[in-house]
Each structure stands twice: as structure tokens, then as C-alpha cells.
Amino acid sequence: MTQKWDVVIIGGGLAGFVAANYLTRNNLSILVLEKGKKVGGRARTDQIHQQYFNLGPHALYKKGKAMSILEELTIQVPGKSPQLGGVLVKDHLEYTAPFTPLGLLTTGLLNWKERIEWANTLLKVISIHTEKLEKQTFEQWVQQTTDSANIQSLLYLLGRLATYCHAPDQASAKIIVSHLKTVLNGVLYLDHGWQTIIDQLHNKAVVSGVQIETHKRVKHIAPLEQDSFKLILSNDEEIFGKNVICTTGPHELQHMLGEKSNFSFTKMKPVKGATFDVALTQLPNPKKLFAMDIQHPLYFSVHSNYARLSAEGKSAVMHVFKYHHPDEKIDEKKVKNELEQFLEKIQPGWKNYEITSRFIPQIIVNQRLPQIGDEQILQCSKQGIPGLYIAGDWASPDFILAEGAVSSAKQAAEEIMKREKS
Ligand SMILES: Cc1cc2nc3c(=O)[nH]c(=O)nc-3n(C[C@H](O)[C@H](O)[C@H](O)COP(=O)(O)OP(=O)(O)OC[C@H]3O[C@@H](n4cnc5c(N)ncnc54)[C@H](O)[C@@H]3O)c2cc1C
Known part of the structure; x- marks a missing residue:
């Protein structure tokens, strides 16, 4: 039967x-x-030359829904939280990211008025009732929140970082902001990857x-x-x-x-990106662990500084990522070049230390x-x-x-x- x-x-x-x-x-x-x-x-997670590569940068949200459900199923999540901070690139110049109290005080990205406004905006995000944003796009919400072009750019950047969505004109403010709230509570990079x-x-x-x-x-x-x-x-x-x-x-x-x-x-369309996953014997610039570009949708983070991501535990495993706009036509060669150039800017001479790398030009990050x-x-x-x-x-x-x-x-x-x- x-x-x-x-x-x-x-x-x-x-x-x-x-x-x-x-x-x-x-x-x-x-x-x-x-x-x-x-x-x-x-x-x-793929093991390539004894390096653990997630399919692009993966962070588990410490106070998120997934974490509590995994706990309920008694799943262990060994790993560490990355430190906030790092650098933001604008017009080819690097600025301290205003994501920590020290970063806020020292960044040359914002003037004093903008620093105060940025601190208040972050507090607003943390306490906002997202149900109110049901009928707005993320772009409408950002424009309503501040007139400052610098603060708007920072909000778009945080939105991309948290949700991978690079379409503020189309994305729902309610979902982007509520996910951002979850991410602001901290994330974990997992030992041996999400596998x-x-x-x-x-x-x-x-x-x-x-x-x-x-x-x-x-x-x-x-x-x-x-x-x-x-x-x-x-x-x-x-x-x-x-x-x-x-x-x-x-x-x-x-x-x-x-x-x-x-x-x-x-009507549903996926959220996509390009990932360049790289393992180096060492970092040319060990102090630069996180960077994002303000004007271009680019990300860089060394995940192995917090999670164990290689068999011998000594190499540096990082992800360089480009957030694609959903309606964009992708030129794969150009994207790879962009990611390599961004890595070169943050970690000059990285190629001399390369153990292995993998480029995926278009990967679905979220199906909708x-x-x-x-x-x-x-x-x-x-x-x-x-x-x-x-x-x-x-x-x-x-x-x-x-x-x-x-x-x-x-x-x-x-x-x-x-x-x-x-
Ligand atoms: C680059 C990148 C970065 C990410 N970063 C994060 C992050 O930081 N934080 C976070 O929370 N999430 C992140 N994600 C998203 C997270 O990985 C996904 O949301 C999650 O893994 C999706 O799980 P799923 O089971 O819904 O889908 P999938 O993992 O896609 O599983 C669906 C499965 O169905 C199989 N399948 C499909 N069609 C068929 C068929 N016809 N018959 C049989 N099998 C089929 C597929 O092979 C696949 O194994 C990221 C994803 C990517 C790609």
C-alpha cells in the first residue's frame, strides 16, 4: 500500500x-x-579550504523571534556579538560610525546639531509604535522624520544593514522599522556558521x-x-x-x-544581493572590522573576529556585500569589481593574504x-x-x-x- x-x-x-x-x-x-x-x-554553511562560509553575512538577532523559538526547541547558538562602531565611507573618505556614544562624539560626519538630532532619532526608533507606520513606505517615514540629508542617509544605511532591503521607495516602513528595532537590541555571529x-x-x-x-x-x-x-x-x-x-x-x-x-x-519580488565571502591568513588592517558606504549600498564585516569560522581558528573570515535594488539589472562583472574595490579600500593589499574566496552575484536574501x-x-x-x-x-x-x-x-x-x- x-x-x-x-x-x-x-x-x-x-x-x-x-x-x-x-x-x-x-x-x-x-x-x-x-x-x-x-x-x-x-x-x-559551506566549508571551503577549512574556512566556514555562510551564504553571505548572517547575524542572529539576540532579542528576536527566531532566537526565542530556537531556545524553545533547545537549540544552542554559540557565538559572540560584534562590537558596534567601525567606519562609514562618504565621497571616498572614512568617518567614525556614529553608532556608539564615543562614535557620536568623535565622528566628523555630522556637525553638532546633527549629532543631537541623530541621537534623538535613534531614541525615537527604539520607542516608536510601528503599527502607526502601516500605510507608509520607509522613504516616506524617513523624510517625515528628518530634513537633514545626512541623517536621512544614515537611516537608509541602517535600514539596509538591518533588513537587506535597498528599496526605501517600495518597502513598508512598518516592517523595516520594526526589524530595525530588533536588530538594535544586538546580534550574534555564530561559531561554525548557521550550519x-x-x-x-x-x-x-x-x-x-x-x-x-x-x-x-x-x-x-x-x-x-x-x-x-x-x-x-x-x-x-x-x-x-x-x-x-x-x-x-x-x-x-x-x-x-x-x-x-x-x-x-x-506582485511579490525578492530581496537580492551580491556576496563576496573571503578568508585571509591575516588582516592587512586589523583595526578595520566593519565598514559601510553611505552613498553606495556596500557592506564589509569581519565575522571571524567574533565567531569561530575556520578549523585552525587563526584566519580572518569576512563578507563584502552589495544590496541590490529589486528593479536593477545586474552586471555581474561590474558588481564583483565594486566589491573587490571596496575591500581594497578597507583592507589594502588583501589579495596577498587570500586563502580562498567566493563570489555569488545574485542571491535571494528574503523571498519577499x-x-x-x-x-x-x-x-x-x-x-x-x-x-x-x-x-x-x-x-x-x-x-x-x-x-x-x-x-x-x-x-x-x-x-x-x-x-x-x-
Ligand atoms: C546573503 C544572505 C544574508 C542573510 N542574512 C541574514 C541575517 O543576517 N539574519 C537573518 O535573520 N536572516 C538572514 N538571511 C536570511 C536567512 O538565511 C533566510 O531567511 C532563511 O535561511 C530562509 O529559510 P527558509 O527555510 O525560509 O528558506 P530556504 O533556506 O530557501 O529553504 C527552502 C528550501 O527549499 C528547498 N526547495 C525549494 N524548492 C523546492 C522544491 N520544489 N522541492 C524540494 N525542495 C525545494 C530549497 O533547496 C531550500 O533548501 C540571509 C540570507 C542571505 C542569502
Whole structure:
């Protein structure tokens, strides 16, 4: 007889494994299907020449939703918080970042009036009720908050740093500012990368009886009569399940449902960036650990100064990153050159110390740029097809990035457990 699983989870990333771990509490039969040869999705860490490379810069928010859910699942998150500070580049000149009291006092970026305004703006961000920003774009909020061009640039920069979104004219102020509030409470860089989280979630799931199959790409989801589903894989294998949690992106989900889809995710677009992950035997300039460009969407941070990211623990592992605008046409060669030039500016002569590096010109950081009105679209999708649940960094109306992936996964698991009990 063909087995019918209680729950089939499409995708073995953070969302898939968080959902699986909650579902094991209810003694359900659970199958995870992952199209890749490895699990982990975008939370994977690759070991290259004994260096641990996350897929670009990853920071876990100390007071965030993901942290509290991972704690609930007894997942350890070893690592350290990076120090605030570093430099900001403007017109090719470097300035102390005004992100600490000392930085604020000493930076040449702002005049005295602007320093006071910047301090007040940060206090405002911390205490703001973000529900009030529901109908505004981030750009509208920034322009309403200050007339100073310098302070506006700093707010855009912080918005990019916190959320990876580089489209203030399109992004929802509510989501950007509320995520920024979470980030301002501190972040952690994790020892051995985010694979640490994935490995623990994976092992716990296996021990609890979850079946995990890699190299299994779901091609089609067919809702059947009597609340169940037939999934057709790319090798034409058929899998049957009572409930399905889909953790792919919105467009892939729509594609898998074909004409059965009554979702309207067409307007959704992903947040993308380019990452240049680099390991050096040593830093040419050991004092420069963090830098961002104010006028260009560029980031640099040495993660290994805080987290253990190499087998021998001596090298310097850093990420240089470019935030892409969602409507931008990407010239990959030009982007690589830009990232190398930025690194050269901060760490002159870095090439002489290179152990290894990896350039990914376009990577999806979040499957959905949070926009005004997304809540309604996501709400409608919930009433879509009984037994089909969505999870992932795009699926929560209130959170993005890992916060969205983990919280939507927990919610999907809880809804299934409730459904199965009734
Ligand atoms: C450069 C970069 C920096 C980031 N920085 C941060 C950060 O600092 N803080 C933070 O909180 N988050 C950050 N993130 C985001 C975070 O990594 C993601 O939000 C999170 O890993 C998403 O998990 P997920 O399970 O929703 O999706 P994914 O990790 O994408 O998992 C989905 C899985 O489904 C699989 N799949 C897709 N289609 C199919 C199919 N048809 N059949 C079977 N399997 C399928 C995929 O292979 C994948 O493994 C960053 C991401 C990137 C790329």
C-alpha cells in the first residue's frame, strides 16, 4: 500500500526543520523533501579550504523571534556579538560610525546639531509604535522624520544593514522599522556558521523519527478529494500526504499548484544581493572590522573576529556585500569589481593574504520585499487550500529573514497540530 504521510514538508531549510521539530511533539508521520544534495537552504554553511562560509553575512538577532523559538526547541547558538562602531565611507573618505556614544562624539560626519538630532532619532526608533507606520513606505517615514540629508542617509544605511532591503521607495516602513528595532537590541555571529543551527535541528528531527530525503524536487502539488495531496516529484515519483507545508518561494509555490492556485503572489519580488565571502591568513588592517558606504549600498564585516569560522581558528573570515535594488539589472562583472574595490579600500593589499574566496552575484536574501498591503495577500492565502500551509521568510506578515522563516514555520506546525487533534 502507498504510504500516506501526516505531513509532507517541501524544503529542508530553516523553516522546514523548525516546522518538523514542532510537529514531532504530536507523534505525526513527517517527511521532508529537499531538492538540494544538502539540507540547510540559505542557512547552510559551506566549508571551503577549512574556512566556514555562510551564504553571505548572517547575524542572529539576540532579542528576536527566531532566537526565542530556537531556545524553545533547545537549540544552542554559540557565538559572540560584534562590537558596534567601525567606519562609514562618504565621497571616498572614512568617518567614525556614529553608532556608539564615543562614535557620536568623535565622528566628523555630522556637525553638532546633527549629532543631537541623530541621537534623538535613534531614541525615537527604539520607542516608536510601528503599527502607526502601516500605510507608509520607509522613504516616506524617513523624510517625515528628518530634513537633514545626512541623517536621512544614515537611516537608509541602517535600514539596509538591518533588513537587506535597498528599496526605501517600495518597502513598508512598518516592517523595516520594526526589524530595525530588533536588530538594535544586538546580534550574534555564530561559531561554525548557521550550519550549527541546521545540524542541531536536523539531528533532533532524525532522532524523533522524521524522514528526510534529499535530491527530491517537488514538481507538482495536486490537492485531492478528502483533504489530502498528491505530490509529483521531478523523477515522477508520487508522494501522498494529509497536510503539506511548503517552504519554497511564492512564485515556485504558485507554479507547483498550476491552475489550482488561487493565490496572487505576482506582485511579490525578492530581496537580492551580491556576496563576496573571503578568508585571509591575516588582516592587512586589523583595526578595520566593519565598514559601510553611505552613498553606495556596500557592506564589509569581519565575522571571524567574533565567531569561530575556520578549523585552525587563526584566519580572518569576512563578507563584502552589495544590496541590490529589486528593479536593477545586474552586471555581474561590474558588481564583483565594486566589491573587490571596496575591500581594497578597507583592507589594502588583501589579495596577498587570500586563502580562498567566493563570489555569488545574485542571491535571494528574503523571498519577499515587504510592501504595503502584503498582509492582506498573505491573509487570503491562508484561506486558500485546506491542508496546505506556507512557511518561509516571505510567509509571515510581520517578520522577514530568519525571523519570518522561523515564526511562520512554528505557526504552520501549530495549525496542523490543532487540525489533527480536532
Ligand atoms: C546573503 C544572505 C544574508 C542573510 N542574512 C541574514 C541575517 O543576517 N539574519 C537573518 O535573520 N536572516 C538572514 N538571511 C536570511 C536567512 O538565511 C533566510 O531567511 C532563511 O535561511 C530562509 O529559510 P527558509 O527555510 O525560509 O528558506 P530556504 O533556506 O530557501 O529553504 C527552502 C528550501 O527549499 C528547498 N526547495 C525549494 N524548492 C523546492 C522544491 N520544489 N522541492 C524540494 N525542495 C525545494 C530549497 O533547496 C531550500 O533548501 C540571509 C540570507 C542571505 C542569502
